[in-house]
Amino acid sequence: MEYFLAVVIVVGVIIFLKFGIRRITILEYEKGLKYVKGKFKSTVEPGQYWYTPYFTIIQKLDVRPRFVSITGQEVLSADGVTLKISIAANFEINDPNVAINKVKNFQEALYLELQLALREIIGTVDIDSVLSGRNELSKKLMGVTEPKVTELGLRLISVNLKDIMFPGKLKEIFAQVVNAKKEGLAALEKARGETAALRNLANAAKMIEGNPNLMQLRLVQAFGNSSGNTLILGMPSEAVTVPIFKGSASKEHTGKARE
Template sequence: MGYSIGALLVLVTLTLLVPAAVKVFAVTVFEYEKGLKYTRGRFTAVLRPGLYWVVPHFTTIRKVDVRPTFVSLSGQEVLSSDGVPLKVSLAAKFEIVGPEAAVNKIENYQTALYLELQLALRQIVASSPIDDLLQKRNDFGKQLLDITSAKAKEMGLRLLEVEIKDVMFPGEIKKIFTQVVKARQEGLAALERARGETAALRNLANAAHLIERNPALLQLRLLQVVGQSSGNTVVLGVPPQSGPIPIRTREAEEVETQHPLPEKEE
């Protein structure tokens, strides 16, 4: 019994004294992080979120933020395949899926990714004419994503999005494109005016054909115009080839209804 109590006292004493002598401290790996554990300088494990005890000079824990991150390339000066100088800006979104590779295999994964995106951008722009760059910006973003995804994977990264933000031209090129757009809009406006005039002429031609086949239509139209006007004296001239328009009053219609005319014998 005495031996057991003595052993217990020794154990309690060691429990209290050893941490004070060794100076063990705690490291917390948060939910949005991964921890890289190094023992005597050698990588030993990837740690999940939680609380870990660390012995200085023996164990080291390096925390890596694995949340999605953005990288931006602004004002990259490149030449298109038709020799037009451009400044292109793009943005990329990535996340760390292999913290061991991102930290241990490369000195700075963000700088390396920046360089890979820059090289891929120059490759695509240099092989494309200016019209394609303006009209297919979304397609070029997908091409950049396809080209750089493999390299990013080797660095422990996963590219989520790559988009071209801006395509900027020198001042002279801007003026030329402005003139081209203006000429295109003026051409479309002239085309619409021509279509309207053609439709109006077609309607006039159809009306002329109708009047030629039915001269009385012109007289009816004139009477409609006269009926819509008030307080004016209008003198109408009727073409000789046009027959008179029979006008029947209401009294005449009532008399004809009461005393119908006898039918003519054949």
């Protein structure tokens, strides 16, 4: 009798361990996929749950945002230039049921959608637009890809054109163009400065022509900053000799000069 009870207890323990209730904890950054007899039933939110493993399986899924980088994609611009462009994207799983059960590999599918959209966009613009409008192209890439990515159960957070690389000869050409632009800007700025100086001289000449005494006053101001010089100012009936001593307090030396 005791032997029979022991066997019953052992069998009961085995049955409980195999078919009994188990506990699972889904963390804050996770979601659970609940399957009953192999069929998807629901998405389980973070928390602690009890389930029967004989009938039910709960699969954990990390739903934190993920960063992906697609490097060195060769694309052809509208003017026939081959470029290598790298893309940086940030996304998260929005619908675990679709991302896991409807798509075999959602990350590979995302790569493909980004690559196709990039080729489509770059193929409609020339190389100058690619260089000057990188931010606009990133926004356009986001707008084209986002609806298709949503169908994969994902949410696209951001997409950016990270690096744009040109063929070797084209790099040299663009370097020459950049240098030429800088030299042109420097020459233009120099010409503007010379034009402003000539304009100031012309204005000064007009002022002196209207009032000749301004020239004498300007000469006095110029020689006033020097030492040991004598300035003779012509007057209608006589000339006045003014010795200028820098820093000297004596300013009473005057004399008459012959006309």
